[in-house]
Amino acid sequence: MIGRSPMDLRRLRYVIAAADTGSFRKAASKLNVQQSTISRAIRQLEDQLGVSIFERSRTGARLTEAGRRLLEEARTAVELLDLAALSAGEAGRAETGIVRVGIISSLAAGFLRELLSSYFSKHPNIDVDIQNGRRDEHITAVQRRWVDVAILAGVSDVEGCDTVVLWEERVHVALPSDHRLANRKQVDWPDLFEETFIVSRMGPGPDVTDFILRRSASLGVMPNVVYRAVVQETLLHLVALGQGITLVSSAWMAVQLPELVLRPLSGSASVVQFSAVWSTQNDNPALRCFISVAHVLSGRVRRGNSDWVRHSV
Structure with missing residues (x-):
């Protein structure tokens, strides 16, 4: 000294x-x-x-x-x-630093991939730490500041957090290529009543399970759901091998696996919104920039110090 x-x-x-x-x-x-x-x-x-x-x-x-x-x-x-x-x-000034992002969706294509690509381009010196996990894990991590922002399926209030809907995707059914529904352009939910759904115990498995149960309950049907302790890509391979069917977001359309086809589910109830969730107490400048890029990419503008609004407003 x-x-x-x-x-x-x-x-x-x-x-x-x-x-x-x-x-x-x-x-x-x-x-x-x-x-x-x-x-x-x-x-x-x-x-x-x-x-x-x-x-x-x-x-x-x-x-x-x-x-x-x-x-x-x-x-x-x-x-x-x-x-x-x-x-x-x-x-x-968010010229350096790190932003930790929790995800449950695929990075194969779609809005999330475009968001990350845009953020990398605008802030090349900021490290982006991508973490996979379940919805409940991400919410806890955001609240405790272990993760800066989580990208989750659905919209719900989270205590101590801000939430914004960024984009939506249609749910698709993953089927073996020789399945009886594989030649359909789209699939109706009643077509799946006799099927066995295989769902991952990991993210986004719990969200998929919740979707299956809600859709089935609305029609008074009890679905047959089997759980597997595998990641989503392995689950799709199991589908291709004839072990059951599963549900995925449209981002998985970019993933080409042998003997596997994806068919969209019909109806407005088969469109899922994806939201960003972050703690109101998190003052990480890199996070603020991430949310700003996400807002712009989702079609929002900011007038002065007002909240972000849609271009059409």
């Missing part, structure tokens, strides 16, 4: 300037302050340390041995503090 008590950074800058120029007068001119200001500040620092930092003469100021040792540490301290201030400023 430079000393046993906190030291005024301004005084250290005066010491460095005086040492570099060899004169209090020249240091004052360099820093655009009064010479008396520098002389008084350095004298106060000498009193604080109990040693002389400079030998004064009519020709200028020369460092003492104690002054030379102080200068070595002062330069390092000031450089580190300047670097910290620069880094903080960059983070505050």
